[in-house]
Amino acid sequence: MTLDQRKKNRVTLLDVARHAGVSRATASLVIRKSPLVGADTRARVEASMEELGYVYNMGAARLRADRSLTIGVVIPNLTNPFFAELLAGIETVIDAAGMVVILVNSGDQVGRQDMLMTRMREHGVDGIILCPAAGTGEGLLERLGEWHLPLVQVLRRVSDQVDYAGVDYAQGMRQAVDHLSELGHREIAFAVHGPVHSAYEERVEGFRQAMQAKGLGAEKVVRVPHQISAIVDAAHLFSEGPTASTAVICFNDVVALGLSAGLYDLGIQVGRDFSLIGFDDVADADAMRPRLTSVSTFPEAIGEGAANLLLDRLAHPEIGPRKLVKATKLQIRQSSAPWRGGDHDLRTARG
């Protein structure tokens, strides 16, 4: 019914051409804004298109021309607001280029990711922006290379042979550690969570190096649960026992939000008795109380950068792999405060 209708109603280029008294080829040239057609012919064809209600059929064009004006975006987890912002940045640039985003969610599972890659390929995307699932091997990227499918890695890096857009996590860690160090803190912990991937390792490694550079011990890398509600209950890890500290740098703002709540529940006043630094600086950071000091990583800008990298690659397949590593910026707010020596009521009772 509907399908038949649609089929019957469909106006093709041939219809337009006939209506305008030209050939299919000429009509095609008009659509593609070729300078070859005469001005009057162009006008006549455009009028016919308008009158008949012609709709361009990308599908047919793609088959012949072997490009789809479509790019695939593979993201591990849509629910994370960080990735949502990243995606917004990607979409903006791709859209402005007249292309369209096909979005899939890998759930951070390598197997699913492989399957989705194949699906993208079947759909004929012109390129892919991939935030690789934790555990992705170089094999996948090599395969992509064999397929001659342009690819940009974003946020997580698997191979140096492929374009990459990401964040200078080491710098961000340095900024956070230096800030706390200047405030007088020496017992600084790093609260991590989530799957292990390059971005994870870069942050941990950045923490280690920044701590060492300040002559501080970097052994307090503490894993907390993934769910925010469970993070809240893990706050005691930083107030007592072997990993007790006076300041905590968080893997991201979700962890910071959770710990902030947990420390509050323990009666510890963040921003006075205890310092907390987040990572990513999502919109909520500024609306928390105390306001969260956080390292901005500008997810939307990263998304835009990744998309531009891919567009460049489509235009110039021959150039070597490129990296786009964005600088971070420490947003100092209320949750980080000078170390108060031994005179506060923090129950760090260790040794």
Added chain:
Amino acid sequence: MTLDQRKKNRVTLLDVARHAGVSRATASLVIRKSPLVGADTRARVEASMEELGYVYNMGAARLRADRSLTIGVVIPNLTNPFFAELLAGIETVIDAAGMVVILVNSGDQVGRQDMLMTRMREHGVDGIILCPAAGTGEGLLERLGEWHLPLVQVLRRVSDQVDYAGVDYAQGMRQAVDHLSELGHREIAFAVHGPVHSAYEERVEGFRQAMQAKGLGAEKVVRVPHQISAIVDAAHLFSEGPTASTAVICFNDVVALGLSAGLYDLGIQVGRDFSLIGFDDVADADAMRPRLTSVSTFPEAIGEGAANLLLDRLAHPEIGPRKLVKATKLQIRQSSAPWRGGDHDLRTARG
């Protein structure tokens, strides 16, 4: 270069068929898992596909079969975590159906939305899930109808003649008002923001009716700014002046978060001196301090519902328009507390 390579390397169904010693038609049947082909033939063709590294070409199939296994999703604003969760729900269901999501962002602008609709159509999507931009008229939907392009409205309703998946906002408002009323509050405000659309109006209207049902005045509908940082500064509207109140219901959790921070800055203790109720119950609500009482609207479930509605519609174009209105649930936490009469330090000094 790359393109030529890709072209040359491309294995087509014809190659597979030749390799397996069958016709193109038979190979096609194998791909589509038709029961018509014999078991041994099927095995042989599948082996050939494997050996040659065949990749299905959706583009070609779509042209002939006039379906793309692709659906368009039009969202007003990706950055809002609420929409991100909605999108996650949609993606899950669409993916499970073996289809793929083409995502675009209307920026809540009707003009852009129109343009994007056309683009979706050119890309040959099988259907569209649309959260209409504020100000969308019925005209757009009528046009869609003429195009015979299956559509589901989500969250915001423009026409009753088209499928819709959304939330029972009136019920949610009733739950919030009843809860506050039982706690003894009588001066209850509704803090709204953002563009005006059906969901907006349903909430306001729901608030009015729920207040009236309790014999309370519903004139305190107060607009606050859109940006969260500005919302913080609007908190005084509820602590003093003509719209001062003892409890505020918020348009969504973003408003609640902002007001919570703003009231804190004013020295007003939410959950003791003042009650606050959010709307949507995003993940952060439980991690705020005080924990935010909020009306759950289950965005991910709505997304799943909308996607299922669309899949049903694709399967049965003939059935009449359907509605899927999901119930809300009030999550009572710490930010709502009994009215403390006149004995507290809230500076409501009015009249």
Added chain:
DNA sequence: GCAGCGCTTTGGATCGATCTAATTGGGTTG
């Protein structure tokens, strides 16, 4: 022996655009 019947298989047309190479018509040149 052959009509009839499932089960499988197939050739050829087809979807709607793009690409290639060729054609047209008007003007310029030697």
Added chain:
DNA sequence: CAACCCAATTAGATCGATCCAAAGCGCTGC
């Protein structure tokens, strides 16, 4: 006036799958 050029236009092949109608084949039943 033939030769040539340039801009504008076009016929026909083509992309890679699907659809349709028809046919091959092994068997049964009369």
